[in-house]
Amino acid sequence: MKLYDLKNGLNPRRVRIFLAEKGISIPSEFVDMMKGENKAQTYLAINPMGLMPVLEFDDGTHLAESIAICRYFEELHPQPPLFGTTTLERAQIEMWNRRMELEIQLPIQDVFVHLNAFWAGRRPQVPEYGRVQQARVLERMAWLNRELADRPYIAGDHYTVADITAQCAFVMGKGTGSKIPDDLTNLIRWFDLVTSRPTARA
């Protein structure tokens, strides 16, 4: 088994932190996006989307999509539970993880892709759309700050996959135009809490 990985990728980091929380270690092969390795035919045969991470099984089966990989390991190694322990809790953590993806991660990525010089010539950039999403990130951070007024973690009293998604999004946002404003004190308290875990730099 091995993981096709990407050093600074947001999604690969989600899986690395998840595996570290579970105490699971898997060999990684790092794909060099700067050299276009992820768009080479050999890699597109592994994942036609050209994205990382991908889990490769010993029989040659490939599993893409971060949350699909995390869910696979959650079933095999249920401790510590990161997707919840009861039917309702699992559904609620799924809800919070999706809100973190759709309301936080997605617009933070859009700000990066559409407003940052890094992507010039690599992907179509529409700065006006980047600005629309930048306003959305600010609005959603303010909402999340209110949500975190009365609980330590995104989905409640325990650290879950929803925290992993959100912390990786904000780590990317820090250097790409979506830094958490200083007055969002609940959000900053939460970010300091989750990024001080021993797994945060996995």
Next chain:
Amino acid sequence: MKLYDLKNGLNPRRVRIFLAEKGISIPSEFVDMMKGENKAQTYLAINPMGLMPVLEFDDGTHLAESIAICRYFEELHPQPPLFGTTTLERAQIEMWNRRMELEIQLPIQDVFVHLNAFWAGRRPQVPEYGRVQQARVLERMAWLNRELADRPYIAGDHYTVADITAQCAFVMGKGTGSKIPDDLTNLIRWFDLVTSRPTARA
């Protein structure tokens, strides 16, 4: 238990088809987006995102996000399985469902939101971004057409939640600028197959 629902919404339709496939019937309360009911304080207290569907439990608990709701019912009513039956199969169906969301549903929605007169004055429109996403939809439909050359359904031999996501996306795409081109014969065969199920108009 009841469902806050929206007649023509893509996501509410996903949940309605899912429940129909399971043979589950839940009372619906339709929220009138045209009258702005989803942005009223009473509804924002139910879902701060202002989106449908939301499942309301008898004790007043709310569960938002279509796939969270579907997953909740999958656990309680495993037959027929729509998320897979083994650990690997569940992970693969999760992968395919996410690909359908990220590579098909999301750009189809973007084409609708950014290029259609319906949204003028309702949401910020960036036509240039709509055109970027329109090119992406075409490219992704061609990819999906190739994938469907050797299997009947999105994730393999059985109808799953990944088909539900994709069929609802293409139903929306039909009238909003993302119709499946005639020459993508595998994709058209699949679309005819899934939309001829008795549950397709749920």
